[in-house]
Amino acid sequence: MDAFEICGGRRLAGEVAVSGSKNAALAMLAAALLTDEPVRLNSVPFVSDVTRLLEILERLGVAVDRYSKDAVTLDAGGLNSSDADCPQSRMMRASICLLGPLLVRTGRAIIPLPGGCAIGTRPIDLHLRGLSALGVRFEVGDGLIVGKVQRLRGADIDLSGPCGGTVTGTCNVMMAATAAPGTTVIRSAAPEPEVRFLAEALQQMGADIEGAGTQIIRINGGRKLHGAVCDLIPDRIEAATLTIAAAMVGDDVLIRNAPLEDLEAVIDVLTRTGASITPTGSDAIRITRSTRLANVDLVADHFPAIPTDVQAQLTAYLCLATGRSTIVDRVFPERFAHVAQLRRLGANIEAALGRAEVNGVSRLHGATVRATDLRASAALVLAGLAAEGTTTVTDIAHLDRGYVSLDQKLSDLGATVRRCSDSAEPVARALRVDKSRPSVTTPATAVAESIVDMPRRVAAPAD
Ligand SMILES: CC(=O)N[C@H]1[C@@H](OP(=O)(O)OP(=O)(O)OC[C@H]2O[C@@H](n3ccc(=O)[nH]c3=O)[C@H](O)[C@@H]2O)O[C@H](CO)[C@@H](O)[C@@H]1O
Ligand SMILES: C=C(OP(=O)(O)O)C(=O)O
16 A cells, blocks of 8 residues: 655645545536436546446446546446446445435445444444434345335434544435425535535426525425536545644645635634634635644534634644644544544543544654544644655545645645555556546545655554
């Protein structure tokens, strides 16, 4: 697997633009199955989760035309299978989003139990509960979910779970409900911006949905959906990651295409630590900092709180604060695998279930660390930027699931980050999934080229 080699201590300065949202893209790729007309998506982040989901859709008979650096058209008019049981589905969480749309179009769906980041228990009971209320019958066994439905019908559904609502579960039920005659009410819906975006896109396709972005969503279903052209929202998690990097090791950084309203909790926490963050125009923020960071306590929870997907990056950030910070994750209480790796870099952190106690240190030092999941990878990259000496972050494939060219974006700001390859396999995979026209250089081919340019071997540390 690839690694990033980071020479720490460089100050970041300049401008960087945020890519389209991974989680909005994944939900929207699934939504394209709901119609037999073409759906065009713009601002698509071609991260590995997105290219994997495109491969799955192609297997199902969807025509995928990726015709520019960040746009794709999906035509599910030729959908000819309900069977999404393939290795790609098992490697990602968002494959579960195919369940609702496949049931709508074919009355049947076969999906393996999904993978995704190992950040704690990730059951799918709420997805099954919601879709069952709409009339679907499920059999789950041998790692497979098999769903069948004769006729969908609207229902009143409570999606509350032990840690709040479910993002992909709300998306699944909302998508299926667009085709269910009658009214569906989803209670304890996830209020995250990606759910709101999906609802707006479904409305563009002809659905009747109210309340998305709140905890009660009402869908008047039974309409036939049609094609649409959708611009994806910016990735609030990437925007937060870049903002934290700038606050941690930046002199003066401007982040463009930042979804300001969706970043309020993160900006508030960074401001409390002493960073200066100024909105510039409607979609940019400027970050400067002159003092050493102050400590802060924070809780990651459902929107509009700090996202769990930014908890690891903030944990890395607070390693260099002056005092003691307490970090609680209410969504994924077991999501603290990055703590052991941050300690290799000199951080003083203790983790217990659901929380981490960070005692700030004055400096971190370079070491070889292992990325254990997507946001842990980002946290380690941030810590590496701030550490003295060289940090090697191995297993960076986790990071490739969710960030478009993070090494390049940080290098453009003045960081020294190099991708090192441990095998030629990613080159083959990147070239295989690239459906763009020959004249276009895609992030996948750019990565492949950088791998060819810099063959190096890196050993992952034992735990
Ligand atoms: C592809 C995608 O959009 N991924 C995001 C999505 O994941 P995902 O949709 O998988 O996460 P959920 O919102 O479903 O999980 C939230 C909480 O609900 C629990 N739960 C979930 C489903 C279920 O059937 N039963 C149950 O108990 C989970 O264990 C967790 O504690 O939202 C998470 C929480 O914002 C983010 O970290 C992920 O980046
Ligand atoms: C946990 C994440 O993704 P997934 O749900 O796809 O595993 C994430 O984006 O941080």
